[in-house]
Amino acid sequence: QDIMATNQRHADANRRHFREHGIFVVNLVSSPGSGKTSLLVRTVTALRGEMPLAVIEGDQQTELDAERIRAAGAPSWQINTGRACHLDAHMVGHALEHLPPLDGGILFIENVGNLVCPAGFDLGEAHKVVILSVTEGDDKPLKYPHMFHAADLMLVNKIDLLPHVSCDMTRILAGAKQVNPRIRAMPVSATTGDGLDAWLAWLRRGHGEAK
């Protein structure tokens, strides 16, 4: 598969660049509408001023997500993928040219909403973080295993809606551990702010190690 080999070459080049400049890079993946942008808006608002921040956005069309990030006070570059269902390392490499220097900072990459294809594409990130909304049901780790296997951290979002949906958190955690024993899990709500402290602590730790 030439595509994967080419992608890996670009990903390795990205990773070298990130390492040389002490940039901590996180690739956020999920189904459409799980809350990636909402969480990023909360995150950049909380971390602004602590270290350089930027967000690369990936969507089939529109600038909507990058506009939400810029309104929260962080630079953001929007990639429109057209018919493509995932970001690749080549796109990310070029997006860097449109962002300010991030030496000693954090780069977030919000991937296209898709619980399948982005699992297979290394972008040069330190970690994939998968976001699962409780509204999607508790069987997703078992039904879409490749993504949960590829992620180091799972944020279970929209926990404020738990009283209104039939979703078993224990089943989510058991399924995720079954497909990926090393995955860590954190319950959060981008709307209420619940659980964000643990997420910010995880980011600060990764950032500290990358510098």
Next chain:
Amino acid sequence: QDIMATNQRHADANRRHFREHGIFVVNLVSSPGSGKTSLLVRTVTALRGEMPLAVIEGDQQTELDAERIRAAGAPSWQINTGRACHLDAHMVGHALEHLPPLDGGILFIENVGNLVCPAGFDLGEAHKVVILSVTEGDDKPLKYPHMFHAADLMLVNKIDLLPHVSCDMTRILAGAKQVNPRIRAMPVSATTGDGLDAWLAWLRRGHGEAK
């Protein structure tokens, strides 16, 4: 693109088979967890006995969805796609061999949860029906336009949760109409049963025409 030409040949063969046997075929597409299976369970329960019914299920892994359909009283065949992010016409053709004859009936195909790739693959169906959950946000038709352009009907599901989420139905409808002026829209809830009558009437009409 050889893949698309091969797929189209299989889709045309499927469509000929469906037409010769008077089978009304609907391809259900959505993000993961929008409620495809929940709606199908309600649907087969309501239509059972009126005409022959069957469901082809598509997921990366597990038999979970086909088991839910069989428990509701309709035959179902589960396709596990592995790393593939969508069903194709070749898979659907083979799945038919595992189902009872459906002459004069309705075949539902529940595609892999993915708001991107299934838009490009004809399976031989009469209609693509896209399901959008109000919990995913109201910007999806604009951000994932190809799928809403490819669908003839949009079911806006989980309307029972509207009081608990920030989602503007008018924006959903305007976005869908912008990318596809001919799309029809129906608000439904698979949990409460709201709006299902209009969906069942649409199915009965299509079934009547196909026979």
